[in-house]
Amino acid sequence: MSIVVNGITKIFGTQTAVNNVSFSAKPGEIVGFLGPNGAGKSTTMKMLCCYLEPSSGTAEVEGFDILKNPLEVRKNIGYLPEQNPLYDDMYVREYLGFVAGLHKIKNPDKRIDEVIQTTGLEKEQHKIIGTLSKGYKQRVGLAQAIIHDPKVLILDEPTSGLDMNQLVGIRQLIREMGKEKTVIFSSHIMQEIQALCHRVLIINDGVLIADDSIADLQARVSGQTKVVVVFSNDQYSKDPFVAVPGVISVQKEGDRLTILGKDDADIKPGIFKAAVDSGLTIVEMKSELMNMESIFRQLTQKQEI
Numbered sequence: 001m002s003i004v005v006n007g008i009t010k011i012f013g014t015q016t017a018v019n020n021v022s023f024s025a026k027p028g029e030i031v032g033f034l035g036p037n038g039a040g041k042s043t044t045m046k047m048l049c050c051y052l053e054p055s056s057g058t059a060e061v062e063g064f065d066i067l068k069n070p071l072e073v074r075k076n077i078g079y080l081p082e083q084n085p086l087y088d089d090m091y092v093r094e095y096l097g098f099v100a101g102l103h104k105i106k107n108p109d110k111r112i113d114e115v116i117q118t119t120g121l122e123k124e125q126h127k128i129i130g131t132l133s134k135g136y137k138q139r140v141g142l143a144q145a146i147i148h149d150p151k152v153l154i155l156d157e158p159t160s161g162l163d164m165n166q167l168v169g170i171r172q173l174i175r176e177m178g179k180e181k182t183v184i185f186s187s188h189i190m191q192e193i194q195a196l197c198h199r200v201l202i203i204n205d206g207v208l209i210a211d212d213s214i215a216d217l218q219a220r221v222s223g224q225t226k227v228v229v230v231f232s233n234d235q236y237s238k239d240p241f242v243a244v245p246g247v248i249s250v251q252k253e254g255d256r257l258t259i260l261g262k263d264d265a266d267i268k269p270g271i272f273k274a275a276v277d278s279g280l281t282i283v284e285m286k287s288e289l290m291n292m293e294s295i296f297r298q299l300t301q302k303q304e305i
């Protein structure tokens with residue numbers, strides 16, 4: 001394993017931004033880190049890169065502990081922060097030379113040529129960073145992240161703000177890099193994670209709520225049905241609905257029940273019968289097939305029972 005995270009927690013004042021998160025990742029794996037804004041993605045990544053100290057718990061990168069060996073950890077990590085802080089008035093080549101110097105890279109010109117080629121910056125290499133489009137700035141950000149050939153890449157929302165063409169280019173680059181390196185890539189967009197990653201970690205309110213392969217997650221949700229039933233009042237128990245054959249979970253929010261069930265066992269007649277047996281009046285009943293987007297919404301919704 002090249003990343004092992006063990007019960008990492010970060011508390012800001014009274015807020016637990018990251019709550020006892022554990023996961024691991026291995027080389028050749030692109031792990032998607034998915035969650036709504038404020039979920040704790042950037043905070044987790046900053047702790048892995050030794051920019052923030054955890055309140056408790058720890059992590060290892062390539063066998064080095066982030067608390068005991070931060071210098072070794074940083075040597076093994078290429079980090080593209082969320083805001084991609086670049087020096088706008090520097091030339092692309094000059095900036096990469098500066099970063100190569102920080103990493104004490106031997107023969108920097110050769111290495112700069114290599115990363116310029118890898119990230120497709122040949123035409124832009126003599127331009128001032130401030131004049132580049134957002135897509136090319138992201139390429140410069142990626143170039144600085146890989147210049148010391150790290151085994152692990154931590155990319156914080158690298159595609160946000162890019163147009164379709166730029167997005168395709170950056171995704172292709174990440175895909176290439178993921179063949180050898182361990183890549184953790186954050187996004188709040190489900191489809192993007194689906195397109196790029198082998199595995200997905202879903203974080204919400206600082207808590208890791210899913211750690212699955214894309215295939216398993218898809219298998220888990222495919223063929224599931226979500227039925228929403230609205231009753232004439234909120235004075236009822238959800239228990240008879242939990243007992244309906246084929247029902248997986250039931251969530252009650254006032255006069256509204258959200259019921260998840262297996263697709264093949266059509267659960268609607270059972271739900272209808274349970275309502276009649278309980279003397280309840282159904283005002284509305286609708287169902288939808290679960291897709292990746294709806295499982296994400298369901299997983300990241302606040303549980304109200």
Ligand SMILES: Nc1ncnc2c1ncn2[C@@H]1O[C@H](COP(=O)(O)OP(=O)(O)O)[C@@H](O)[C@H]1O
Pocket residue numbers: 012017035036037038039040041042043044
């Ligand atoms: N330095 C900080 N001080 C106080 N609160 C912070 C700080 N950094 C992040 N937070 C809070 O921690 C939570 C998680 O933030 P963040 O990790 O940036 O989420 P994400 O990257 O998933 O959008 C947010 O509620 C944010 O306001």
Ligand SMILES: [Mg+2]
Pocket residue numbers: 038041042043082156
């Ligand atoms: Mg963030």
